Amino acid sequence: MRLRALRDHPDAFSSAYEDEGVEPLDFFARRIGTAPSGTFGGFIDGILAGITSLNVPDKLKMRHRAELAGIYVAPEHRRSGVARPMVEAAIAAARDAGVVSLRLTVNTRNVRAEQFYRSLGFRSYGVDRRMALIDGIYHDATMMGLELD
């Protein structure tokens, strides 16, 4: 599912299919992670419909601030309502781990995703210019944050 996300939405992620497509299965197994960091699945009738990664830094001074990344719902499961509880589960896990501040970035052209994050309480705090270079075109990213305390 991770590779499908990268392949089908090159504009939506800072990681490239070309980089991760050559990785062995073990690479993706490691991404599932060990709490508090890890990948959360959104399931419909036991079928994996979406994924979200939570990255909590190990460093003592940075552990209060985590990042959500790689948020993806397979096209056939969009508008099904799986996206919200999946991301909310990652937010709850962050809160349980003592995280007080969550961050994510979203391509400024990705109105749908940005709207979704806004509806979860995220607010934009700036624009990261030229965050990615994809097929010769620079993409800006909106930086969004959610305070949990």
Ligand SMILES: CC(C)(COP(=O)(O)OP(=O)(O)OC[C@H]1O[C@@H](n2cnc3c(N)ncnc32)[C@H](O)[C@@H]1OP(=O)(O)O)[C@@H](O)C(=O)NCCC(=O)NCCS
């Ligand atoms: C972003 C993504 C995960 C959202 O999942 P989804 O199943 O499409 O989302 P939902 O249909 O449950 O909608 C969730 C919210 O998004 C917003 N939204 C959905 N479709 C929208 C649209 N066409 N325009 C504007 N906002 C929209 C709404 O706020 C909606 O809340 P609501 O259901 O209360 O109206 C999914 O579209 C996706 O995987 N997109 C491709 C990859 C991607 O862009 N990932 C984000 C990288 S930062």
